[in-house]
Amino acid sequence: MDSMNQGSMMNEASGGSLPPGMTEEEALELQLELSKVEDEIQTLRHVLTAKERHAGDLKRRLGISPLAEFKNNISKGWQDVQSSNAYKKTQETLSQASQMTSAAFSTMGSALRNRFGEMRNSSTFKTFEDKLSKVAGSGSNGEDAHPPPGNDS
Numbered sequence: 001m002d003s004m005n006q007g008s009m010m011n012e013a014s015g016g017s018l019p020p021g022m023t024e025e026e027a028l029e030l031q032l033e034l035s036k037v038e039d040e041i042q043t044l045r046h047v048l049t050a051k052e053r054h055a056g057d058l059k060r061r062l063g064i065s066p067l068a069e070f071k072n073n074i075s076k077g078w079q080d081v082q083s084s085n086a087y088k089k090t091q092e093t094l095s096q097a098s099q100m101t102s103a104a105f106s107t108m109g110s111a112l113r114n115r116f117g118e119m120r121n122s123s124t125f126k127t128f129e130d131k132l133s134k135v136a137g138s139g140s141n142g143e144d145a146h147p148p149p150g151n152d153s
Helices: 003-013 024-062 066-082 085-120 123-140
Strands: none
16 A cells, blocks of 8 residues: 555544644554554454363363352452452451440440339339339229229229
8 A cells, every 4th residue: 555545544443534743653653553463463363262161161060060169259259359458448347336235235224224213212113113013903803993983983
């Protein structure tokens, strides 16, 4: 191809105009380099496909099933997560939060237990308890504390 024909091809491929500050010769060099790189990419794709096919054949011959491979990938992924700094920090933070929550509930339980103890020993509660036991006691010996309505005996 002569340079005149290549230059017109370059103009057509780039939309008819060159980028500002670029000569036709520079654009042609870049176009040739791009073409080579695209050819290399295509070759690498073919090589990768062939290697993947070969790896699949080897795995099949070794008896490695896709499910076993998936399990191994999940297991390795989980190990990677557990060994990450983010996981360790999160685990530590959650552990501290759990300890603090447990301590808070323990303190709250003790406070409630103490408060109910104080209430049971209060005169108001004692009076209420006495009245309740009288009502319960009178009902258990067969006598009604309150006769049914309409029965004036």
